[in-house]
Amino acid sequence: MDPKARRGRPRSGEADARIIDAALELLLERGYDRFSVDEVAAKAEVAKTTLYRRWSTKDHLIVAVVARMQDEVPVEYSGDVRADLTRYLNAIAAGLHRMGQAGRPTASGDTSAGLVAEVAAAAARHADIGAAVHAMFVRRNALVLRLLEQAREHGEIGPGVEPEVLFDQLAGAIYYRLLITGRPIDAAYVDRLVAGALGGSAA
Amino acid sequence: MDPKARRGRPRSGEADARIIDAALELLLERGYDRFSVDEVAAKAEVAKTTLYRRWSTKDHLIVAVVARMQDEVPVEYSGDVRADLTRYLNAIAAGLHRMGQAGRPTASGDTSAGLVAEVAAAAARHADIGAAVHAMFVRRNALVLRLLEQAREHGEIGPGVEPEVLFDQLAGAIYYRLLITGRPIDAAYVDRLVAGALGGSAA
Amino acid sequence: MDPKARRGRPRSGEADARIIDAALELLLERGYDRFSVDEVAAKAEVAKTTLYRRWSTKDHLIVAVVARMQDEVPVEYSGDVRADLTRYLNAIAAGLHRMGQAGRPTASGDTSAGLVAEVAAAAARHADIGAAVHAMFVRRNALVLRLLEQAREHGEIGPGVEPEVLFDQLAGAIYYRLLITGRPIDAAYVDRLVAGALGGSAA
Amino acid sequence: MDPKARRGRPRSGEADARIIDAALELLLERGYDRFSVDEVAAKAEVAKTTLYRRWSTKDHLIVAVVARMQDEVPVEYSGDVRADLTRYLNAIAAGLHRMGQAGRPTASGDTSAGLVAEVAAAAARHADIGAAVHAMFVRRNALVLRLLEQAREHGEIGPGVEPEVLFDQLAGAIYYRLLITGRPIDAAYVDRLVAGALGGSAA
DNA sequence: CGTTAACCGAGACGGTACGTCTGGTCTTTAA
DNA sequence: TTAAAGACCAGACGTACCGTCTCGGTTAACG
Numbered sequence: 001m002d003p004k005a006r007r008g009r010p011r012s013g014e015a016d017a018r019i020i021d022a023a024l025e026l027l028l029e030r031g032y033d034r035f036s037v038d039e040v041a042a043k044a045e046v047a048k049t050t051l052y053r054r055w056s057t058k059d060h061l062i063v064a065v066v067a068r069m070q071d072e073v074p075v076e077y078s079g080d081v082r083a084d085l086t087r088y089l090n091a092i093a094a095g096l097h098r099m100g101q102a103g104r105p106t107a108s109g110d111t112s113a114g115l116v117a118e119v120a121a122a123a124a125r126h127a128d129i130g131a132a133v134h135a136m137f138v139r140r141n142a143l144v145l146r147l148l149e150q151a152r153e154h155g156e157i158g159p160g161v162e163p164e165v166l167f168d169q170l171a172g173a174i175y176y177r178l179l180i181t182g183r184p185i186d187a188a189y190v191d192r193l194v195a196g197a198l199g200g201s202a203a
Numbered sequence: 204m205d206p207k208a209r210r211g212r213p214r215s216g217e218a219d220a221r222i223i224d225a226a227l228e229l230l231l232e233r234g235y236d237r238f239s240v241d242e243v244a245a246k247a248e249v250a251k252t253t254l255y256r257r258w259s260t261k262d263h264l265i266v267a268v269v270a271r272m273q274d275e276v277p278v279e280y281s282g283d284v285r286a287d288l289t290r291y292l293n294a295i296a297a298g299l300h301r302m303g304q305a306g307r308p309t310a311s312g313d314t315s316a317g318l319v320a321e322v323a324a325a326a327a328r329h330a331d332i333g334a335a336v337h338a339m340f341v342r343r344n345a346l347v348l349r350l351l352e353q354a355r356e357h358g359e360i361g362p363g364v365e366p367e368v369l370f371d372q373l374a375g376a377i378y379y380r381l382l383i384t385g386r387p388i389d390a391a392y393v394d395r396l397v398a399g400a401l402g403g404s405a406a
Numbered sequence: 407m408d409p410k411a412r413r414g415r416p417r418s419g420e421a422d423a424r425i426i427d428a429a430l431e432l433l434l435e436r437g438y439d440r441f442s443v444d445e446v447a448a449k450a451e452v453a454k455t456t457l458y459r460r461w462s463t464k465d466h467l468i469v470a471v472v473a474r475m476q477d478e479v480p481v482e483y484s485g486d487v488r489a490d491l492t493r494y495l496n497a498i499a500a501g502l503h504r505m506g507q508a509g510r511p512t513a514s515g516d517t518s519a520g521l522v523a524e525v526a527a528a529a530a531r532h533a534d535i536g537a538a539v540h541a542m543f544v545r546r547n548a549l550v551l552r553l554l555e556q557a558r559e560h561g562e563i564g565p566g567v568e569p570e571v572l573f574d575q576l577a578g579a580i581y582y583r584l585l586i587t588g589r590p591i592d593a594a595y596v597d598r599l600v601a602g603a604l605g606g607s608a609a
Numbered sequence: 610m611d612p613k614a615r616r617g618r619p620r621s622g623e624a625d626a627r628i629i630d631a632a633l634e635l636l637l638e639r640g641y642d643r644f645s646v647d648e649v650a651a652k653a654e655v656a657k658t659t660l661y662r663r664w665s666t667k668d669h670l671i672v673a674v675v676a677r678m679q680d681e682v683p684v685e686y687s688g689d690v691r692a693d694l695t696r697y698l699n700a701i702a703a704g705l706h707r708m709g710q711a712g713r714p715t716a717s718g719d720t721s722a723g724l725v726a727e728v729a730a731a732a733a734r735h736a737d738i739g740a741a742v743h744a745m746f747v748r749r750n751a752l753v754l755r756l757l758e759q760a761r762e763h764g765e766i767g768p769g770v771e772p773e774v775l776f777d778q779l780a781g782a783i784y785y786r787l788l789i790t791g792r793p794i795d796a797a798y799v800d801r802l803v804a805g806a807l808g809g810s811a812a
Numbered sequence: 813c814g815t816t817a818a819c820c821g822a823g824a825c826g827g828t829a830c831g832t833c834t835g836g837t838c839t840t841t842a843a
Numbered sequence: 844t845t846a847a848a849g850a851c852c853a854g855a856c857g858t859a860c861c862g863t864c865t866c867g868g869t870t871a872a873c874g
Binding site for chain 2: 117138168180
């Protein structure tokens with residue numbers, strides 16, 4: 001009856017978990033290069049085939065791990081966009097910083113461009129990874145975009161402002177510093193950034 | 204006598220050129236991965252030793268190539284920041300798009316995140332590349348920052364606006380789309396972006 | 407009552423046949439290596455479990471297949487040993503030749519050492535296969551040995567000749583050429599061989 | 610001047626030796642299967658590339674090792690073919706027996722069919738190995754064939770006897786027992802064999 | 813007629829070796 | 844000293860295949 005009746009031995013959910021756990025640990029300990037699939041399999045006590053059946057490529061595996069590192073940042077409109085955005089951007093920066101611990105002490109400041117850049121590169125290498133990564137960010141950003149809509153309805157931001165563009169400017173600035181110019185991203189910068197984007201630093 | 208008197212056979216300047224040419228060609232043809240140092244050496248008809256004497260790493264070589272791909276965008280204050288910025292950002296987008304041809308047809312729209320992301324990753328891997336890349340962008344951006352200063356003096360933009368932050372927002376939005384969300388970057392978007400950043404879309 | 411009373415579902419005889427058929431076909435088509443158990447199972451539309459329940463090893467399966475390829479060569483003493491032996495050896499050579507089609511065109515002439523050698527190797531790897539293979543040949547050769555006995559009784563061959571040794575010489579020469587030196591085995595050679603073993607080429 | 614002037618770093622002869630030594634040791638210790646190229650490389654303290662540059666396949670490597678195991682059996686006509694052949698065949702049998710130690714205790718008697726069969730199989734798998742193996746035996750057998758010629762000239766064997774066929778019978782019988790029937794090959798058998806082939810056991 | 817034992821198809825799993833690829837270093841001979 | 848050529852080390856990659864295990868489900872014979 002059920003067209004999707006499963007046949008054959010089902011995949012071991014435990015294996016999934018053990019692999020991702022091992023991969024995460026190794027990624028943090030070693031960084032992207034010096035991270036080897038063989039080693040993950042060994043650490044997870046899983047055959048390489050089992051791993052490759054799930055993630056067909058080192059890149060796919062790493063993206064899965066990074067996706068799991070993403071933490072949910074609760075976003076709720078409080079009536080004060082400026083505060084909300086500041087909080088949110090600081091959370092993102094903190095997340096990036098935490099990822100930054102991966103591998104050797106990074107050159108640029110103290111956050112890790114490395115892992116983010118590698119994921120971006122992987123997204124460009126494999127179409128499917130690109131789709132997954134983009135979808136991940138779309139989902140993540142959707143909440144903030146809604147928040148911005150609400151703020152506009154409440155008159156906190158002008159009717160001419162496009163939430164999407166505004167958000168690109170904010171998040172973009174952070175990633176730009178992280179990946180391209182390597183300038184530091186601290187709370188003070190986030191404040192200046194939000195102020196710059198929302199207009200007058202006062203009020 | 205002369206402490207830095209050179210002895211032995213002098214380095215062939217022609218080799219430098221042949222290597223970079225071959226590397227560029229291969230990079231465009233293949234993309235970052237599938238780009239191999241051996242192949243560059245073979246194509247340039249140069250020994251690997253000769254190549255490594257000049258660029259100590261695949262990453263170093265690629266950064267050198269990418270640096271050469273960067274074209275000088277003339278930036279001059281015309282009295283109309285909006286127009287100047289729009290022109291500049293479109294030039295950047297065009298440059299990225301041109302790079303985008305490298306390798307297989309990329310997933311995300313038609314510009315290539317790949318190469319840019321790889322360079323960012325390389326910058327994170329090697330401190331010296333990081334320094335070089337960041338310096339490159341500082342130099343490139345300095346002109347625009349001066350332009351923004353001039354615009355502020357002319358009253359085109361408010362005294363509270365920080366040029367650095369403003370520029371991060373603009374360039375950042377573009378790179379964010381390119382690398383992270385994969386959304387398209389066209390002239391219309393640049394217009395909306397500049398409008399958003401400089402205030403009212405009108406005027 | 408019956409100690410070997412079978413319970414449960416009986417084995418499918420049809421499965422046996424389908425497996426052997428598929429295996430044979432694949433063996434001829436591909437040769438020993440490039441012959442994979444998975445593929446046999448797939449082709450026979452049978453689960454691997456079903457296959458392994460019958461033949462515990464790739465080697466066991468192949469030996470079973472090869473055993474089935476062996477054809478019964480009728481051996482009857484006609485009163486002329488020379489003719490009988492010639493006929494028999496030619497039949498063996500033809501059989502080997504037929505097997506020889508298995509896999510890629512072999513290097514050595516046109517008969518296939520490959521499969522025979524693999525079976526010999528399998529016989530060395532697993533004691534039980536060794537026993538089976540040796541038994542198979544003992545059975546096959548018994549008829550010829552009896553024929554030689556009869557010939558001796560009839561005075562066609564001297565009383566000092568040991569049938570076993572004589573047969574080793576004849577069959578041995580053929581297999582030696584097949585497996586070791588790769589020289590061709592044709593009717594002319596068989597004639598020379600029999601002549602050499604039975605004494606004068608004349609008569 | 611010299612058209613075949615070698616350029617580039619020459620191959621390390623020491624590496625060759627270390628690889629073959631390690632392979633030989635491992636082969637004797639483990640047998641054909643359970644013999645792994647990786648392990649050879651590790652034991653020889655050589656990169657896998659270095660190994661594969663010389664022997665493109667596990668089979669090629671093993672054949673090279675086996676070729677080195679072959680020992681030169683001095684063959685000189687003493688005026689007594691029977692004695693000469695007996696000595697030679699016993700030497701061959703001893704050699705096979707020595708090889709037989711390779712790997713697990715073999716099933717069939719006490720000599721190892723295994724390795725010989727595997728080499729024969731390899732010869733069938735790869736045309737080049739086939740050629741090499743056949744050439745090896747041709748070279749080895751040439752001496753004995755000349756001995757037989759001399760014996761014929763001396764009238765020890767009849768003019769109608771073809772040395773090639775005679776030798777096939779002798780060597781063939783031994784390999785046939787080794788590989789196919791698994792019957793033992795001892796000095797007594799060799800005596801019977803020679804007697805059978807050269808005519809009357811007497812004289 | 814239900815229980816039960818052995819089967820069947822499907823496919824995941826552990827294990828392990830293979831041969832390939834690539835980055836960077838080292839060793840030659842020639843200029 | 845540099846150049847060209849190519850061997851060298853190191854080590855990861857992804858694939859292949861064997862033989863085992865785990866599912867859901869089927870098919871006799873037994874009780």
